[in-house]
Amino acid sequence: MSKENKRTWTKAGLYFSFFLVVISFLFPLLWVLSLSLQTPFEVLQVPPNIIPTSFAIENYRDVLDSAPVLQYLWNSFRIVVSTVVLTLLIAIPAAFALSRYQMKFKNHLLIAILMTQMMSAVVITIPIYRLFASWGLLNQLGLVVIVYVAAVLPFSTWFLKNYIDTIPKDIDEAAIIDGCNKWQMLRRVLLPVSLPGIVSVVIIVAVQSWSQFVIPFILIDDSSLYPVSVGVVNLQSTQTQITTHLLAAGSIMSIIPVVILFVVLQRYIVGALTNGAVKG
Amino acid sequence: MSVHDTAVSQDKMDRPLKKKKTVWDTPYPWLIPLLVILTAVFLYPIIQIVHLSFTDANMIQIGHDYTFESYLRMFTLPGFIPMISATGFFVFFSVIFQLICGFIIALLIVQGEKMKLRGTVVVRTSVLVAWAIPGVIIGVIWGMLYNETDAGIINYMLGIAGIGPIPFLSDPTMALLSVTLANIWRGTAFSMILMYAGLKTVSKDLIEAAIIDGANGFQRMKSIILPAMAPIMLVNLIIISIDTFNTFDMVMALTSGGPGNSTEVIALSIYTAIFREFNLGEGAATAVMLLIINVVMTIIYLKVLGRRGQVE
Numbered sequence: 001m002s003k004e005n006k007r008t009w010t011k012a013g014l015y016f017s018f019f020l021v022v023i024s025f026l027f028p029l030l031w032v033l034s035l036s037l038q039t040p041f042e043v044l045q046v047p048p049n050i051i052p053t054s055f056a057i058e059n060y061r062d063v064l065d066s067a068p069v070l071q072y073l074w075n076s077f078r079i080v081v082s083t084v085v086l087t088l089l090i091a092i093p094a095a096f097a098l099s100r101y102q103m104k105f106k107n108h109l110l111i112a113i114l115m116t117q118m119m120s121a122v123v124i125t126i127p128i129y130r131l132f133a134s135w136g137l138l139n140q141l142g143l144v145v146i147v148y149v150a151a152v153l154p155f156s157t158w159f160l161k162n163y164i165d166t167i168p169k170d171i172d173e174a175a176i177i178d179g180c181n182k183w184q185m186l187r188r189v190l191l192p193v194s195l196p197g198i199v200s201v202v203i204i205v206a207v208q209s210w211s212q213f214v215i216p217f218i219l220i221d222d223s224s225l226y227p228v229s230v231g232v233v234n235l236q237s238t239q240t241q242i243t244t245h246l247l248a249a250g251s252i253m254s255i256i257p258v259v260i261l262f263v264v265l266q267r268y269i270v271g272a273l274t275n276g277a278v279k280g
Numbered sequence: 281m282s283v284h285d286t287a288v289s290q291d292k293m294d295r296p297l298k299k300k301k302t303v304w305d306t307p308y309p310w311l312i313p314l315l316v317i318l319t320a321v322f323l324y325p326i327i328q329i330v331h332l333s334f335t336d337a338n339m340i341q342i343g344h345d346y347t348f349e350s351y352l353r354m355f356t357l358p359g360f361i362p363m364i365s366a367t368g369f370f371v372f373f374s375v376i377f378q379l380i381c382g383f384i385i386a387l388l389i390v391q392g393e394k395m396k397l398r399g400t401v402v403v404r405t406s407v408l409v410a411w412a413i414p415g416v417i418i419g420v421i422w423g424m425l426y427n428e429t430d431a432g433i434i435n436y437m438l439g440i441a442g443i444g445p446i447p448f449l450s451d452p453t454m455a456l457l458s459v460t461l462a463n464i465w466r467g468t469a470f471s472m473i474l475m476y477a478g479l480k481t482v483s484k485d486l487i488e489a490a491i492i493d494g495a496n497g498f499q500r501m502k503s504i505i506l507p508a509m510a511p512i513m514l515v516n517l518i519i520i521s522i523d524t525f526n527t528f529d530m531v532m533a534l535t536s537g538g539p540g541n542s543t544e545v546i547a548l549s550i551y552t553a554i555f556r557e558f559n560l561g562e563g564a565a566t567a568v569m570l571l572i573i574n575v576v577m578t579i580i581y582l583k584v585l586g587r588r589g590q591v592e
Binding site: 007010011014015017018021022024025026028029031032035043044045046047048050089090091093094096097098101102103109111112113114115116117118119120121122123124125126127128130131146147149150151153154157181182183207210211212213214217218228229230232233236244247248251254255258259261262263266267269270273274275 | 469
């Protein structure tokens, strides 16, 4: 077989595999999108229509009437933004100290932090639920955010510590000689250099907090405070077979913001993630 | 950006003298917020749960006595062996297939990028999107795919091929298989990202050299790519295993542990024992078991990392 021929075959094989991968990942989503545009009658039709004939866009209006999906999205947004900000405020100084200072038991501390990262969220949240319930503190978004932050802090701290480790210490010394104190050094010298690492943390923390389910599911029982993850499960348990189309519309609405974000920013996200996987 | 604009002159004069040490020159103030939050949100619950596991506490009455009964009951309950085997099946097959699928897809994407194929970005993005969807919504979506009536899409397509209909979620054995499949779909994305990052670090020179030496694709895979990827695969394996042991959201949305308790994996069974059966002691005992699994896996992880020389 000639070299040219072989290349063509490899290409064809790759494209065929690409097709299989894309279909297996996109088909479930496209099917739900299709269901979300069908009337209740069409949903039950046999054979099922892959491309909806009724194009029932009113499902989206109906689901907004029957469940506060926009409120859920807004709650998720508020929680995610506060979690990201608070996480950075706590993890950056901690990572700086773990990277730049000598201290006793540093390795023990790093291992303890890693251990907390691996703990099951269900196990951790149950005693917190009991504590909050006995103090009447359930449904306090501020406190829920603290638990969210705790869930992502170990990863963020480790990641940023490893990132700062890769920055040469000469840069610190130069800043000190120039008269910076430690705060100024961190803010004006290390932060700008660590920006790619910080962006990685922001993306990963945002996605994890957006997906977080156990914490709000256990700590929030006021439905006006639900994030989308809990909201959709709530929608599911109140809907029956007849209203599959509404559940589908609700699911699509709750994933569409992130999906759009990912498609638009995919190049940066892949960069941030691979960067993280190697360093973290 | 300038670092010259504050109090430089003053400092320049002071420089020969030893600068006065402030509290910020010690690591502790930087670490306090982190330590406070981690202690409050992790240490306190862990102590509580271990404490509760040695009591007969429940969610209805206040007060409790100390007892080992929870552990004895946990091991002898008729649901224990099914829970362990459901968890074992779920974790084992999820992890194996997430590793394999993640690796294959990462290879395809790296190869596609090398040959500058146009569709590569589409593949990468569609896999990545699965990672960004909350686990519960993945459960809801797969619940619709697994619809067992004639209008169910998977059963319809299998029907065209002359198979089925398959009772995806109503048959206990099938349900466990269905949950595992959905979880593989969910976790492959993350595994792919790690593998992709790993493959990008495999030295190109080494591969070029192997090609010049006349190594074929299979030989290159066996003697260069796989050995170079072994550490990252091991790390990936452990992270995925821990994640899968801790899985709660997706299964909750897809089957809630049913039918019966055929898909009640360990994290779900803790939740059920405590919030549905109000049996705190027993739920706590199971929780302690899961914590022990978490700790053991983390120790293995550290051993692997240590061998890679990442922990000083």
